[in-house]
Amino acid sequence: MKPKRATQRPAGAQSAPLSNGSPKTSAAPSSERAASGARRPSDAHEHDIVTTAAGSGRLKIFVDLVRAAGLTELLRSPGPFTVFAPTDRAFDRIPQRDMDALMADSSRLAEVLGHHVVSGRVKAPRPEMPRMATPINGANLTLISRTDEYHVNEARLVRTNIRASNGVIHAIDKLLVLA
Numbered sequence: 001m002k003p004k005r006a007t008q009r010p011a012g013a014q015s016a017p018l019s020n021g022s023p024k025t026s027a028a029p030s031s032e033r034a035a036s037g038a039r040r041p042s043d044a045h046e047h048d049i050v051t052t053a054a055g056s057g058r059l060k061i062f063v064d065l066v067r068a069a070g071l072t073e074l075l076r077s078p079g080p081f082t083v084f085a086p087t088d089r090a091f092d093r094i095p096q097r098d099m100d101a102l103m104a105d106s107s108r109l110a111e112v113l114g115h116h117v118v119s120g121r122v123k124a125p126r127p128e129m130p131r132m133a134t135p136i137n138g139a140n141l142t143l144i145s146r147t148d149e150y151h152v153n154e155a156r157l158v159r160t161n162i163r164a165s166n167g168v169i170h171a172i173d174k175l176l177v178l179a
């Protein structure tokens with residue numbers, strides 16, 4: 001099987017519209033929005049987790065694998081979800097034979113990726129006070145605050161709070177190991 005890296009998509013995967021994951025701001029002054037009491041559509045996070053991740057520029061392999069594992073529908077549902085998404089660099093560190101084996105087994109792929117998805121919102125831990133989160137697959141995740149950075153298990157959060165209409169994405173520097 002050919003390598004599945006950022007420049008290649010698994011067979012059958014389709015491109016998604018791009019979004020940078022950041023909220024759009026309205027031209028109307030905030031006092032005007034407050035006076036009307038309504039949020040304008042441009043103030044909302046318009047894209048779901050899959051579309052937001054696809055547009056981030058650093059999570060293309062993760063999105064391709066989500067599609068190959070059949071998790072697209074789940075991550076486009078209302079949520080909310082907290083997703084700890086390995087970056088393209090994180091996937092590039094995995095030996096090619098391991099990536100090939102993972103791609104060849106869609107149920108195992110869904111299981112591994114499910115370990116990166118938490119149903120609900122996960123609050124950041126406070127220093128010296130770890131927080132636990134239960135992913136949709138696998139053992140609990142431990143979130144830790146260390147000197148000016150956050151970790152989930154042994155992975156470092158390299159970009160936090162990428163907001164989507166149905167949750168939030170935190171980009172991490174390695175794959176979470178299923179326990």
